[in-house]
Amino acid sequence: MMMRRTRLRGVAGAPVTRTGLRRLFGFVRPYRSRLALAGLFTALGSLVFLALPWGVRYLIDAVVLRADLRLLNTVAVGLVVVLLVQSVFSYFSTYLVSYVGERVVADVRTQLFERLARLPLGYYNERKTGELMSRVANDATLIQTSVTNNVLNLLGQSVALIGGVAAMLATDWRLSLVIVGVLPPIAVFAHHYGGKLRRISRRAQDELGEANAVLEEALSGVRVVKAFGREEFESARFGASIERTFAISLERVRARAVFVPVVTMFGFTAVVVVMWYGGSQIIRGALTIGELTSMLMYMLLIIAPIGSLATLYGQLSEAVGAGERIFEVLDAEPEPLRPRGAPALPRLRGHVEYRGVGFSYVEGRDVLTDVNLHVEPGEVVALVGPSGAGKTTLVNLLPRFYEPQRGVILLDGRPTHNVTLDSLRSQISLVPQETLLFGATVAENIRYGRLDAGRDEIEHAARTANAHEFISLLPEGYDTLVGERGVKLSAGQRQRVAIARALLKDARLLILDEATSALDNESEALVQDALDRLMRDRTTLVIAHRLSTVEGADRIVVLDGGRIIEQGAHRKLLDLEGLYYRLYTRSFFSEPRRPEPVTTG
Numbered sequence: 001m002m003m004r005r006t007r008l009r010g011v012a013g014a015p016v017t018r019t020g021l022r023r024l025f026g027f028v029r030p031y032r033s034r035l036a037l038a039g040l041f042t043a044l045g046s047l048v049f050l051a052l053p054w055g056v057r058y059l060i061d062a063v064v065l066r067a068d069l070r071l072l073n074t075v076a077v078g079l080v081v082v083l084l085v086q087s088v089f090s091y092f093s094t095y096l097v098s099y100v101g102e103r104v105v106a107d108v109r110t111q112l113f114e115r116l117a118r119l120p121l122g123y124y125n126e127r128k129t130g131e132l133m134s135r136v137a138n139d140a141t142l143i144q145t146s147v148t149n150n151v152l153n154l155l156g157q158s159v160a161l162i163g164g165v166a167a168m169l170a171t172d173w174r175l176s177l178v179i180v181g182v183l184p185p186i187a188v189f190a191h192h193y194g195g196k197l198r199r200i201s202r203r204a205q206d207e208l209g210e211a212n213a214v215l216e217e218a219l220s221g222v223r224v225v226k227a228f229g230r231e232e233f234e235s236a237r238f239g240a241s242i243e244r245t246f247a248i249s250l251e252r253v254r255a256r257a258v259f260v261p262v263v264t265m266f267g268f269t270a271v272v273v274v275m276w277y278g279g280s281q282i283i284r285g286a287l288t289i290g291e292l293t294s295m296l297m298y299m300l301l302i303i304a305p306i307g308s309l310a311t312l313y314g315q316l317s318e319a320v321g322a323g324e325r326i327f328e329v330l331d332a333e334p335e336p337l338r339p340r341g342a343p344a345l346p347r348l349r350g351h352v353e354y355r356g357v358g359f360s361y362v363e364g365r366d367v368l369t370d371v372n373l374h375v376e377p378g379e380v381v382a383l384v385g386p387s388g389a390g391k392t393t394l395v396n397l398l399p400r401f402y403e404p405q406r407g408v409i410l411l412d413g414r415p416t417h418n419v420t421l422d423s424l425r426s427q428i429s430l431v432p433q434e435t436l437l438f439g440a441t442v443a444e445n446i447r448y449g450r451l452d453a454g455r456d457e458i459e460h461a462a463r464t465a466n467a468h469e470f471i472s473l474l475p476e477g478y479d480t481l482v483g484e485r486g487v488k489l490s491a492g493q494r495q496r497v498a499i500a501r502a503l504l505k506d507a508r509l510l511i512l513d514e515a516t517s518a519l520d521n522e523s524e525a526l527v528q529d530a531l532d533r534l535m536r537d538r539t540t541l542v543i544a545h546r547l548s549t550v551e552g553a554d555r556i557v558v559l560d561g562g563r564i565i566e567q568g569a570h571r572k573l574l575d576l577e578g579l580y581y582r583l584y585t586r587s588f589f590s591e592p593r594r595p596e597p598v599t600t601g
Helices: 018-025 029-049 051-066 069-118 121-125 129-171 173-182 184-220 222-227 231-284 289-330 391-396 421-425 442-447 455-464 468-472 491-505 521-535 547-552 570-576 579-590
Strands: 352-362 365-375 380-384 406-411 428-431 509-513 539-543 555-560 563-568
Touching (some): 018 289, 029 051, 029 129, 051 289, 129 184, 184 222, 352 391, 380 391, 391 539, 428 521, 455 468, 455 491, 491 521, 570 579
């Protein structure tokens, strides 16, 4: 559980630049024909709607000035037709833009997950899972709204603005000048607040990502939370994060609360001015009541676009900011799956060589220094040493979870960095200390070792791993759901399922973070027997936790401070009376009836 809060942000208040927009709308490019068609329907709908004030003008004048019933009926029917046509255009526009929006958000989320799955482990060491989940969920939704709905709204509002001004000029250019003269204050104010809302919204989005990170930590570590009775502490921690999100959201609400009434005040003030001037023109006989009414309707039609253009701009800016967070993931350097011209790694014999390997997570602080190690095919090598000696890092370099900064690792004489990553990892099985099972069935968790495996092969692997008996007693046997992280199974059962998974993969190289130290005697015996079968005829690197594993290994390698300082058989190392002797005797004599772990760190 992480107590220190870290922030991973894009650029707050990201400006709408040409590059940002180009990348953002790149998500829409595959569906540009549908979006263009939606834009056409939106524009046609806005143009048709502009005929409404014109019809109202003739409707009023037909009654007030001419008392013409026939003209009244014709105009009324015409207005109904206009509204019907506009509704049809609106339907097709809404459907098409919704389709594109949903398709875009699905594509963005898929691309994000595909890239996240291919990023190296070092990327996750510096980022919270909850914050990355926020990018997949929340940021993708922001992009959906802004690059589809808002773009078409912008188009529709622009058509209404231009068409409304043209219609007003055609009706009365003097009154049009009055209307245009009172609109700039609205536009200036809307532009100013659009930027402010954009910045506040970006902060709210970032803070929500922090809250998601806290939530993910608490839920994933719920057993630790309950074991230490920290429910109230975690509730307070999440509550504090939500309160910070609430405070920023409230700031956004206040800004919007100012924005709406001020724009409304400016708008109605402009209406009063126009009515005053238009009324004087009617008195002089230069304008009819119908013409004034249509001018007021056109004015309202163009006030709405002016007020919303800045808001749409702000929302587009939010989308650019969300896009930056998404592109930060998409632009991250993935693991090199296929170095140029690299061949696939052929079926291995199992010879492993570390040649002058050096590695550091932080520059200037080496975790491994000049490591030289040869492992023969079929050999079982136990790695022991104090905490922080570099044992886990050493085995993590073999499947290239990390890349060594110095030296080279060879498999059967081939450098691992010169073969395809998939072919390398397909020949390495890993059984970690803390087994992770997916929230699927037992059979599906075992099949994860080889996706094309049949049911007979799954059951054979389970029998070999001493798992078939307990699986058969489950309510639905192999089709029983194990729960999130395998919570419905005991630790020993989870380990045996993991061993069955590794057996099904049938890789020549095996990495064991031996997981028997936390098991009861019966479970430990079953797991150890399964591990012995798994290691048979495989080259195995074991991060040793128990003396039985150490003593049974073909060779013991002792690390300290990132260097190999001793290696050899158990009895030979004891005779040296070096670090291994001290670790062994300290562990052995401290608990003579039941040996404790040598130590792993």
